[in-house]
Amino acid sequence: MVRNLLLIACVFLSVACKNEQENTPEESPAPEQLAQLLKDYYNEGLAFDVKKATDAGIATYNDQFPNTLSEAFKMEKQSYYEKYKSALKDIDATQLSDVEQMSKDVLTWDITINLEGMTFKKDLMPIDQMWSMNLDVNGYASAKNAQPFHTVKDYENWLKRVDDYLIWLEAAKKNMREGMKTGYVLPKPLIVKVIPQFEGLATSHVNEHLYYAPVLNFPESFSESDKEKLVEAYTNMVNHKVKPVHEDMVKFLKDEYLPAGRETHGIADTPLGKAYYTHQIKRYTTTNMTADAIHELGLQEVARIRTEMSKVMTKVGFKGDLFAFFEHIRTNKAFMPFTERSQVIAFYDSIYAVMKPQIDQLFSKQPKTPFEVRRTEPFREKSVAANYSPGSLDGTRPGIFYTPIPDVEQYNIFDKEDLFLHEAIPGHHFQISLAQENEELPEFRKTLWYSAYGEGWALYTESLGKELGLYKDPYQYFGMLSSEMHRAIRLVVDTGIHAKGWTREQAIQFSLENEAEAKNDIISEIERYMANPGQALSYKIGQLKLIELRQRGEEKLGEAFDIRAFHNEVLETGCIPLQLLEEKINRWIDAQLQP
Structure with missing residues (x-):
């Protein structure tokens, strides 16, 4: 009897287990x-x-x-x-x-x-002169950026977004007050640059206000009734929301924040300390390099590039030392030929026209996303450098190369061929657009950004100028060397400021002695590094890694090395950490060596 019960129990359990297995969905691969x-x-x-x-x-x-x-x-x-x-x-x-x-x-x-x-606790310093969210929102407000203004709903969306943004701005001020109490505060020179950015939005008349810009260019499809409602809503938004909040921010910045601003310039002089800078180095270079190693590498690169610059100076027959040559280039009116801003845009178009026939020789895959050159919006062109704004994922909005032209008659062109290569084609526009268009990449990787890869690629493309038919003028080649020197200097001054106790003035002086940039531009650059420690390191670290990988491929593959295939291998990945890129290129090289 007991035996029979045991047998029945075993059968029951077996069936139950089988049923449970059948009813449990298989785990996805x-x-x-x-x-x-x-x-x-x-x-x-x-x-x-x-x-x-x-x-x-x-x-x-x-x-x-x-x-x-x-x-x-x-x-x-x-x-x-x-x-x-x-x-x-x-x-x-x-x-x-x-x-x-x-x-x-x-x-x-x-x-x-x-x-x-x-x-x-970096969010206790949420606003600076170049990197903070308020500048991004102001860019949207201009109606010339990614925020769409095509439908009535688009216009209404922006009104709601501005309401949210003003809450953020009040929270930023609260955080800054907390930062003042605990040592998380910007250096004074940066605060001085922030104040005018808010003053213009606090005082502009409504019809000239940046946030009123969208209603100055309604789509033709809008009814008169819709236009009237939106004009009233935007007028109210500017006069009763945006301007008062910005007036309060200006008062706070002038009366409270500036007096509390730091006299020191490196991030190590805040509670964030050296640990934060180590994190920033890792974030922006995607390596475990130390500040000391990067500083030494920068000094070596500066010395190497100075030697190349001296060769160009000899070639053009300049009599004097390198510093005098810098001054010659900075001030020579022959390099400032423009009287109208439209001429600057036409100049960049002419660079592209020269490059076009050669691009196919280096790139078999090229983006479908359209491309434009535009002047940087006036509200920010005095405090930012040239930059690239990616096109939309669906390709309906073009990639845009923005160049600041605050004073067209002072617009120096000696280094602009390499600038176009970097910011436009085949730099950021190729790298970002090809990643966004790559159907094999998950969405997550299409818009991912690692500066060492993205900026490293853009700086690497500057070295392709001769292969693309540019740099025929030795001054333009010197411009490329100057841009490379600019990024090499960054390795020295960024680590100098944030890890070695350098002052803003020391960094400015080192830059003046080693590059041909105008002093005001150098000051803006040094203050940029002060605001975002480590970001400036990414360019040269990434470029050197790409050059190393190309040379490795050329040496191991010899005549079998295909530059177009190499560029495809790099670009098809989207932005990835440098270590992962190196592993991928090594696998590609090994595969080419297989019989």
Whole structure:
């Protein structure tokens, strides 16, 4: 009897277990798990970076600007990273292809570096003269940037977004007051540059106000009724919201923040300290290099490039030392030929026309996204350098090379061929657009940005000038050397300011002695490094790695080395940490060597 009961029990349990197995869905294969995780990470992450969504042409958050400075926001963002960090551990890497493994590695890096960054209280210094969110929002307000103004809903979205942004601005002021009490405060020279950026928005008449710009150019499809309502709404927004908040900010900056500003200039002189600078080096170079090693590398590069500059000086027959040659280039009116801003844009168009026939020789894959050259908006052109604004993911908005032209008669062209290569083609426009157009990349990687790769690529492309038919004029070649010197100097002065106790004045003097930039431009650059420690290191570190990888391919493959294939291997990945790029190129070289 007992035996029979045991047999029945065993049969019952066996059937039950079988039924349970049949009713339990099979776990998705690792590639599918990863694909879904990457998709979810990207989509969910847009809520934490609404600017990225707008810049990519994704309209979901165009009416929002979350208070990124609030504790609730920061806690949610940290939980977001922790959730995906945990989920990554459950994916079996042995089932992944090389491309999928790369995506997993990139995501791991992205989560790790962002979580590390959240351990520092940098948000107690949320506003500076170049990098802060208020400048991005002001760019949107101009109606010439990524924020769309095509429909009535677009115009209404912007009104809502401005309301959110003004909450952020008040939170920024609150944080800055807390920073004043605890030592997290900007150096005084930077505060001096911030004040005018707010003054213009506090005092401009409504019809001339930046935030009124969208209603000056309504689409033809708008009804008169819609126009009247929007004009009233935008007038109210400017007069009763934007201007009062900016008036309060100007008063705060002048009366409270400037007097409390730091007399010292490096980040080590704040509670963020050397640990934050180490983090910034890692974030921006995607390496574990030390400040000392980077400083020494910079000094070596400065010496090497000075030697090349001297050769050019000899070639053009200049009598005098290198410093005198710098002054000659800075002040020679022959290099300042323009009287109208439209001539500057035409000049860049002519550079592109020279390059076009040669581009196919170096690049088999070229972007479909259109491209334009534009003048930097007047409200910010006195305090920013030339830059590239990516096109939208769907290709409907072009990539734009912005060049500041505050004084057209002082616009010096000696270094502008290499500037076009860097900011436009085949620099940022090729690299960013090809990544966005690559259907094999998950959305997460299409808009990812690592400065060492992105800026390293752009600086690397400056060295392609002769291959692209440029630098025939020795002064333009000297301009390329000057730009490379500029990035080499950054290795020295950025580490000098933030790790070696250099003052702003020391850094300015070192730059003046080693490059041909005008003094005012050099001052703006040094203050840029003060505001965002480590960012300036990424260019040269990335460029040197790309040159190293190209030389490795040329040496190992010999006549079999295909420069177009090499460029494809680099560009098809999108932005990735340099270590991952090096591993990929090594695999490519090894594959070419296989019989």
